[in-house]
Amino acid sequence: MISLDRYRNLRNAAELEAALREIGAARYHNLHPFHRMLHGGRCTRGQVQAWALNRYYYQSRIPMKDAALMSRCEDRELRREWIHRIHDHDGYGEDEGGIERWLVLCEHLGLDRTYVVSEQGILPGTKFAVDAYVRFVREKTLLEAVASSLTELFAPQIHAERIPGLLQNYDFVSEEMVAYFRRRLTQAPRDAKFALEYCKRHADTPEKRYLVCAALWFKCDVLWAQLDALHHAYVLGGGIPPGCFVPEEMKAEAAA
Amino acid sequence: MISLDRYRNLRNAAELEAALREIGAARYHNLHPFHRMLHGGRCTRGQVQAWALNRYYYQSRIPMKDAALMSRCEDRELRREWIHRIHDHDGYGEDEGGIERWLVLCEHLGLDRTYVVSEQGILPGTKFAVDAYVRFVREKTLLEAVASSLTELFAPQIHAERIPGLLQNYDFVSEEMVAYFRRRLTQAPRDAKFALEYCKRHADTPEKRYLVCAALWFKCDVLWAQLDALHHAYVLGGGIPPGCFVPEEMKAEAAA
Numbered sequence: 180m181i182s183l184d185r186y187r188n189l190r191n192a193a194e195l196e197a198a199l200r201e202i203g204a205a206r207y208h209n210l211h212p213f214h215r216m217l218h219g220g221r222c223t224r225g226q227v228q229a230w231a232l233n234r235y236y237y238q239s240r241i242p243m244k245d246a247a248l249m250s251r252c253e254d255r256e257l258r259r260e261w262i263h264r265i266h267d268h269d270g271y272g273e274d275e276g277g278i279e280r281w282l283v284l285c286e287h288l289g290l291d292r293t294y295v296v297s298e299q300g301i302l303p304g305t306k307f308a309v310d311a312y313v314r315f316v317r318e319k320t321l322l323e324a325v326a327s328s329l330t331e332l333f334a335p336q337i338h339a340e341r342i343p344g345l346l347q348n349y350d351f352v353s354e355e356m357v358a359y360f361r362r363r364l365t366q367a368p369r370d371a372k373f374a375l376e377y378c379k380r381h382a383d384t385p386e387k388r389y390l391v392c393a394a395l396w397f398k399c400d401v402l403w404a405q406l407d408a409l410h411h412a413y414v415l416g417g418g419i420p421p422g423c424f425v426p427e428e429m430k431a432e433a434a435a
Numbered sequence: 436m437i438s439l440d441r442y443r444n445l446r447n448a449a450e451l452e453a454a455l456r457e458i459g460a461a462r463y464h465n466l467h468p469f470h471r472m473l474h475g476g477r478c479t480r481g482q483v484q485a486w487a488l489n490r491y492y493y494q495s496r497i498p499m500k501d502a503a504l505m506s507r508c509e510d511r512e513l514r515r516e517w518i519h520r521i522h523d524h525d526g527y528g529e530d531e532g533g534i535e536r537w538l539v540l541c542e543h544l545g546l547d548r549t550y551v552v553s554e555q556g557i558l559p560g561t562k563f564a565v566d567a568y569v570r571f572v573r574e575k576t577l578l579e580a581v582a583s584s585l586t587e588l589f590a591p592q593i594h595a596e597r598i599p600g601l602l603q604n605y606d607f608v609s610e611e612m613v614a615y616f617r618r619r620l621t622q623a624p625r626d627a628k629f630a631l632e633y634c635k636r637h638a639d640t641p642e643k644r645y646l647v648c649a650a651l652w653f654k655c656d657v658l659w660a661q662l663d664a665l666h667h668a669y670v671l672g673g674g675i676p677p678g679c680f681v682p683e684e685m686k687a688e689a690a691a
Contacts, residue, residue, distance in 0.1 A: 239509070239511075242505065242511070242514055243505065243506050243507065243508065243509070244506070246502045246503070246504075246505035246506035246508075246514070247502070247503075247506035248502075249498070249499065249502035249505075249506075249521070250499050250500070250502035250503035250505075250506050250569075250573065251499065252499065252502075253495070253499070255495075255498070255525050255526075255534060258498055258502070258521070258525050259525050259526065259527070262518070262521060262522075262525070262527070265505070265514070265518060266518075269511050269514050269515050269518070270515065271515070271518070278511060313506075317506065
């Protein structure tokens with residue numbers, strides 16, 4: 180298992196990029212057992228619902244995270260670039276945006292839109308992890324805030340697995356339900372390329388390069404912890420916290 | 436002189452709106468002696484430069500203030516409305532944005548763009564007031580943050596005075612220099628109307644209506660204090676703080 184300490188003495192931008200890719204290869208949440216289940220067709224409909232519902236909370240906070248970054252950014256050019264991320268999620272003009280596309284996914288999975296948006300059924304573990312991410316971006320340096328978005332370097336890979344994984348393995352998943360992921364196939368690489376170049380250019384000391392690595396590491400933890408919470412409650416039988424979403428198929432169990 | 440206390444028992448939205456208009460009529464910075472000088476053609480070129488330079492700092496922080504609001508806003512519809520303000524200032528697509536238009540004004544007044552953007556010549560009093568505004572929006576309730584934008588209710592009036600006031604009274608002011616204000620004549624009323632309706636709808640107790648009034652009051656102080664700092668340093672001979680902008684015409688004086 181790699182440790183963050185090995186990234187304390189990165190000498191240049193090329194070594195930084197190699198380190199970031201190593202962290203992604205070792206710690207990105209495509210490796211999590213829940214994602215392997217999800218993409219491999221081994222989830223129940225209730226588990227897919229629980230995943231979509233909880234992941235909605237993450238989606239809902241992304242524009243707030245991006246606005247938090249912009250609120251601390253004195254560089255107009257960086258703000259003008261970064262604002263695309265808010266458009267992509269909240270929607271702008273003709274585009275209904277990623278959050279709306281995610282809500283469509285939830286509805287097609289049989290979840291009530293009002294219930295999803297109320298956030299009532301979300302696991303506390305999801306909220307804690309996501310809120311920690313928003314707070315990280317609000318409180319750390321701008322460089323670390325930008326670096327924490329670098330998980331997007333690895334997102335196209337997971338979406339490329341997920342689209343056929345969901346479509347082929349679940350008869351309740353249709354083309355319109357994966358619209359969110361198809362769009363991210365083009366959005367994420369553009370954003371990731373910009374953030375990577377920004378970090379390579381601005382992390383001009385070993386200490387800053389270390390902080391960039393630590394930010395990506397932290398963000399991998401944020402994504403991983405969300406899946407841990409799901410896996411625990413909805414797969415391993417760790418128990419669904421009071422008030423959280425209970426899939427139909429687990430209702431008998433929960434009542435027993 | 437009115438006091439904030441009279442707004443502690445507002446009974447409904449109509450009384451709130453009347454109170455807000457009363458505060459604007461009594462405390463908006465169109466009443467400040469510096470603005471009367473500026474619009475009346477009684478400023479020197481150096482004083483107009485000092486005004487534009489210092490006001491640049493305010494412009495530069497507006498999108499950060501708006502992003503701070505969005506970073507705390509869980510309501511996607513509100514974010515989708517509010518983002519226009521960031522576009523208006525930072526520019527988006529074909530539109531170069533209000534900050535760029537302000538920089539053009541500064542350049543035509545003979546200020547070096549790099550110097551303006553460096554923020555080196557800005558008065559500390561300007562920075563303290565503007566930074567207080569950004570912090571207010573970051574830390575107070577969302578309702579108060581929205582309410583602090585309500586000075587825009589009174590902006591068209593000041594811009595309508597300012598455009599002819601600058602063009603007719605100063606031979607160094609040309610049409611392209613007032614582009615910023617012309618644009619605000621349409622932007623500000625749209626934004627102000629939205630914010631006013633938001634406050635009337637969401638301030639549903641006397642306490643909240645009071646907080647809305649207090650937020651507008653605070654914001655009037657923010658604008659007023661900026662002009663006080665200018666007036667003190669560049670008109671009343673209170674002294675230009677070390678390192679701050681010194682107009683050509685005051686250089687001999689400053690050296691003496």
